[in-house]
Amino acid sequence: MFARISGAAFRGILVAMLFALPTLILPASATDSPEIILFIALLGSVLAFTEYYSHFPSFVEFRNAPPINRMRFAASAASVGALSLLAAHPLAPTGLTALVQQLGSWLGGLLDFAYSPVQLTVLMMPPQVPEATVLMVRDAAGLASAAAGAAIAVFALVIRVGNWPVGSGAFNVWVNLPLFDPTTGGDVVQRLQRDGRINIIGGVLLPFALPASVKLASGLVDPGLLAAPHMMIWAISGWALVPASMIMRGLAMLRIAELIAQKRRTACSDPDEALQTA
Structure with a gap:
C-alpha cells in the first residue's frame, strides 16, 4: 500500500513539475497568469495521483505496462x-x-526541407510576423520533432529487443487498455490491428495536416500567437508529441495483437502446453 501511494504521489509531483516547467525557466516578465498555471499543475498532479493510486483503470492506457x-x-x-x-x-x-x-x-535547418512538417509550420506563419519569430518557431519544431522521433525509435527498439510487454510480466488488457472493449466488434486481433494501423497512419499524417489546417483557417486562428512564449511552447510540443503518442499507441496495439495471435497458434498446435502456461 505504501509503495502504491508513494509511486502515485511521485508521478503526481512529476506531472505538476512538467506543467510548471516553462514558468520556472522563463523570466517572470514572460508569464502573465501564474495562478492559472499553478491551478493546471495542481489539477494534473491530482489526476495523475488518482489514476495511479486507484486499483481500477479509468482512462490512462498502459498503466501497468512500462516503459511506454x-x-x-x-x-x-x-x-x-x-x-x-x-x-x-x-x-x-x-x-x-x-x-x-x-x-x-541546426535541427530546424536540417528538417526544414521541401514538404516536411517543419517547413509547413514555417509556411503557416503570416507574412507580417517578424523573421526572428519565424526562425524560433522553426527551431522549436525541429527540437520537438527530434524528441518525438527519439521516443518512437526507442519504443520500437524496446518492443523488438526488450520483448515488450512480455518482459515486464503478464499483460492485463482490462487495466492497460481500459477504453478498449474486447467483447464487442468482432475478432479482437483484427480490431487491435485495425486500431493500431489507424493510430499509426493518423500519427504520421497529423504533423502535416495541422499546419495546413491552421493555414486554411487563418481567418479564425492566428498563427502569430506563437510569438507568445507559453503559446509557442505548448502548441509546438503538442503538434509533435500527440502524433508521436498515437504512433507509439499503434505500435503497442499491433504488438499485443501479435502476441494474442501467437497464443492462439500455440493453443491450436499443443492444447496441453497452452493450458499449462495459461
Whole structure:
C-alpha cells in the first residue's frame, strides 16, 4: 500500500513539475497568469495521483505496462524543457539557452526541407510576423520533432529487443487498455490491428495536416500567437508529441495483437502446453 501511494504521489509531483516547467525557466516578465498555471499543475498532479493510486483503470492506457508511458513523459519533459530554454534565450540569455538555441537552429535547418512538417509550420506563419519569430518557431519544431522521433525509435527498439510487454510480466488488457472493449466488434486481433494501423497512419499524417489546417483557417486562428512564449511552447510540443503518442499507441496495439495471435497458434498446435502456461 505504501509503495502504491508513494509511486502515485511521485508521478503526481512529476506531472505538476512538467506543467510548471516553462514558468520556472522563463523570466517572470514572460508569464502573465501564474495562478492559472499553478491551478493546471495542481489539477494534473491530482489526476495523475488518482489514476495511479486507484486499483481500477479509468482512462490512462498502459498503466501497468512500462516503459511506454515513461517514454511519453520523458519526451514531453524534454520537448517542453528545450522549448522553454529556447524561448528564454532572447529574454535572458545564458550559456545553456545559447546551447539549446544552436541545437534548435541546426535541427530546424536540417528538417526544414521541401514538404516536411517543419517547413509547413514555417509556411503557416503570416507574412507580417517578424523573421526572428519565424526562425524560433522553426527551431522549436525541429527540437520537438527530434524528441518525438527519439521516443518512437526507442519504443520500437524496446518492443523488438526488450520483448515488450512480455518482459515486464503478464499483460492485463482490462487495466492497460481500459477504453478498449474486447467483447464487442468482432475478432479482437483484427480490431487491435485495425486500431493500431489507424493510430499509426493518423500519427504520421497529423504533423502535416495541422499546419495546413491552421493555414486554411487563418481567418479564425492566428498563427502569430506563437510569438507568445507559453503559446509557442505548448502548441509546438503538442503538434509533435500527440502524433508521436498515437504512433507509439499503434505500435503497442499491433504488438499485443501479435502476441494474442501467437497464443492462439500455440493453443491450436499443443492444447496441453497452452493450458499449462495459461
